[in-house]
Amino acid sequence: GVLVMVNGVVGADTHRKLKPEEFRGFALSDTLAPLIFINGADTKAAQIFTMVHELGHIWLGESALSDAAMADSTDNAAELWCNRVAAEVLVPLTTIRDEYIGEPTVAELERLARRYRVSTLVILKRLYDTQFLTWDDYQSRYDTELQRVIAAMRSRGSESGGNFYNTHPLRLSRQFARAVITDTLEGGTPYRDAYQLLGTKKHQTFENLVAEIGAA
Missing domain, CATH: 1.10.10 (Arc Repressor Mutant, subunit A)
Incomplete structure (x- = not known):
């Protein structure tokens, strides 16, 4: 019953692209037609996380604009809850503990990301949640991985938008x-x-x- 819109540009103007680093999505709470908008310029794995995150806001009965920046400290209880819900739905702590080999290399992050169909940034967050990483180590690794992901997305920016x-x-x-x-x-x-x-x-x-x- 939730309307879901996915777009990576403003309307149909391919020259006005939406930047994932500015926002990931938003939710409009409504008893008749709740709506979730997902930034289609983001990676597919990140879009999945955003969809569940925004669904959390719908469950709370509130509208929200989210950047889903998991490496930032926040006092926003709703954002924290929606992040936890999305993370647990997509990457349960009980399974990630058994799956993780023990070193957060790019290869290991990508392996787990493929396994759970999420972004490597979500995997890093779950490694922190399981206390495999300290907060400072997590923030440092998150910033590095974020820049790597952004660079990879930009290199694919010229690809066709499809049918x-x-x-x-x-x-x-x-x-x-x-x-x-x-x-x-x-x-x-x-x-x-x-x-x-x-x-x-x-x-x-x-x-x-x-x-x-x-x-x-």
Whole structure:
């Protein structure tokens, strides 16, 4: 029942990219249509963490803008709780203790990141949570790893954004797009309004979205 939108640019403007170092996502709490926005410019593994983190805010019944900076000390109880929830859901402490070999090298961090399908930064945080790292060591390693991740993301920045009809529904929220399409086909929403809601201008684009998404 939660709308989830994923986008790495402002609207559809590929020249206005969203920076993961500025924000990871946000949650809008609403009893009818709660919404989670995930910064699509972030790594896929980081997006997964952000989604669960923001879902935590929805569970708390609050809206929030999150940078998910796990190496920063904070007194925000909600942020701490949402980070703990996301970390425990994705990387349970009971299993990471057994999986960890014993040296937080890049190779070991990447191995565990693949194992749990999270970012290496999340793995570092869990190693700290299990007391395998001190706070100072964790912060130092986190800063180094963060710069490495950012550099790797920038090197992939010129890659293609993929097929429009695969990415556009994610930007809108598939659930929202399907609801608009269904209501339009049933005669409830005028096509002109549907085009505006779906960010399209041509009927053929609408038809292609129908074929990709389907109707509820």
